[in-house]
Amino acid sequence: MTPPRKMVSEERGKSRPGLTREAIIAAALEIVDEEGLEALSMRHLGSVLKVDPMAIYYHIPNKSALLDGLIEAVMGEIDLSLDDPSLPASERIVLAAHIYRDVMMAHPQAVQVIAINNLNTRESFRPVEYLMDIFLGAGFSPHRALAAVNIFGRFVRGFVLFEVHQIFAEEAAACHGCAPTESLQQLLPVEEFPRMNEVMASVGALGTVDEFDLGIRALVDGMFATFYEDEDQMSVNEDQT
């Protein structure tokens, strides 16, 4: 029925290289990076690994666990040593945001997996712990520090998710020979959307890195300006499910 499904025996007596979880995940990430997320099927993955597709199920329970592996792999690329503890706390957080964004932007095709799913491995929580330390060190209450890391994480992941989504959309539109602003302008008539047209006329394309920096700085500034306030009124709703 439910026998001890332990994976023991990691001794390397067997010269058999065989299939490993790591090799599978690495191959999966390569497929996603090079051919896109929709190209990642168990069958295709099996053919890349030169193995019967079903062999994968011996090492990984299902596709969702495979995607978790992708998240783990990319989160593992975050290099916390890039932090500079001599900087003011708010600057360290802005820096952390850029580091986080950079590793995600290095795998644009994987972003919709990385950004959407919740973290659920120990490895993925190391950066969270690190960030929590900065917030607490800056004098945030535990309650506010927790809120801050949640808000931070949602901001960064959300921003990057939509950033790559927009990039892909623009590429697709470019393939069809129409500039993105053009297609927007023909969708939005001036009479009904005066403000949008006003802005589109005077601005042109935007640098998304700058926009990200602008946004994260506004958020961090705002959090440091408002999170030290009295939080009594919040503890009322604190115990909801």
Added chain:
Amino acid sequence: MTPPRKMVSEERGKSRPGLTREAIIAAALEIVDEEGLEALSMRHLGSVLKVDPMAIYYHIPNKSALLDGLIEAVMGEIDLSLDDPSLPASERIVLAAHIYRDVMMAHPQAVQVIAINNLNTRESFRPVEYLMDIFLGAGFSPHRALAAVNIFGRFVRGFVLFEVHQIFAEEAAACHGCAPTESLQQLLPVEEFPRMNEVMASVGALGTVDEFDLGIRALVDGMFATFYEDEDQMSVNEDQT
């Protein structure tokens, strides 16, 4: 006379009610709300509509267009008349964020479609135009106003996306009989994650509405505090792809 593609004949003659784009999208939204996004297949949709699944393709080109229809439908629920123009601009933006969040939270199962895809219908852009007007009216430069609406939109959609994701994850965990905090605590040993444990011990569960409010207020405060600054250094990178 004219051959407009709009077949209005909804009256007598053909007592046949027939299939309409609207009815299809309404049924699709109902499926998603009640059975979840993964239950939305063309075949299932056809069976709900008591029609051959392939009949749908006569009215809607493909599934992706069907999902666009869902977005349009939900965005159409946004009620701009809830705004109060007598409030200060920053408060109106916070209010707008809550309105936006509320319509998305009314369709939690559809959020991963609504929040992830870019807007691409005229109807969906009406709230954007409205918001742009508020930012411009508050004295933001066109450049900064555009950045502000982008950042605003990404914040709200990202936040709600992860909020519902977390809710679903907690429900799933609850079904397995383990409290969410418990499972986190056993994943994160105290020695390696002292800060996380410190916070989890003293905080407990969080009210997500409060967290959202805290976050959007921090962001808006920050934007109003920093977006009036000189923006010369930004125009340098303005013309990237």
Added chain:
DNA sequence: ACCTGAACACCGTTCAAGT
């Protein structure tokens, strides 16, 4: 212990054909 291959129950989409 590790891998195979057939099979099951699904998908989205195309297309010739019906009314």
Added chain:
DNA sequence: ACCTGAACACCGTTCAAGT
């Protein structure tokens, strides 16, 4: 104009069987 039904080329996953 609107709908049908068979068919195509895929999925993820299970399971008995091979080595």
